[in-house]
Amino acid sequence: MCGSCGPAQGYNPEFERAVEDLCEKFPALTERDDDLASEIATYIEEKVQNECKNIAAFVKARIPGKQGEDLAYTILSGEEPPEVEEALAREYEEWRRQEGLE
Numbered sequence: 001m002c003g004s005c006g007p008a009q010g011y012n013p014e015f016e017r018a019v020e021d022l023c024e025k026f027p028a029l030t031e032r033d034d035d036l037a038s039e040i041a042t043y044i045e046e047k048v049q050n051e052c053k054n055i056a057a058f059v060k061a062r063i064p065g066k067q068g069e070d071l072a073y074t075i076l077s078g079e080e081p082p083e084v085e086e087a088l089a090r091e092y093e094e095w096r097r098q099e100g101l102e
Contacts, residue, residue, distance in 0.1 A: 015041060015045055018041045018044065018045070019037055019038050019041040022037040022040060022041055023037045052075055052076055053076070055075055056072035056073075056075045056076050057072070059071050059072045059075060060072045069081075070084055
């Protein structure tokens with residue numbers, strides 16, 4: 001779920017589904033207050049974001065150097081750092097060439 005921390009700054013389909021799930025599981029929430037389910041989901045998302053930050057800080061403290069920083073970035077954003085993505089793409093292309101797939 002930590003991967004949702006990064007997208008939480010913009011549209012997050014997981015967050016949207018969480019609100020819909022709350023409304024389906026607890027129809028009384030929306031019968032009483034249309035915004036209550038959304039407020040609960042926002043509260044949960046904030047708690048998850050805070051926990052992701054704690055995990056990322058722990059990782060950076062326990063894994064020194066660039067590797068720890070990259071892993072913390074991945075935890076917070078749900079994505080590999082750009083330079084890691086580029087390296088993986090180069091490795092993949094090299095593998096395709098070696099396998100004669102190009």
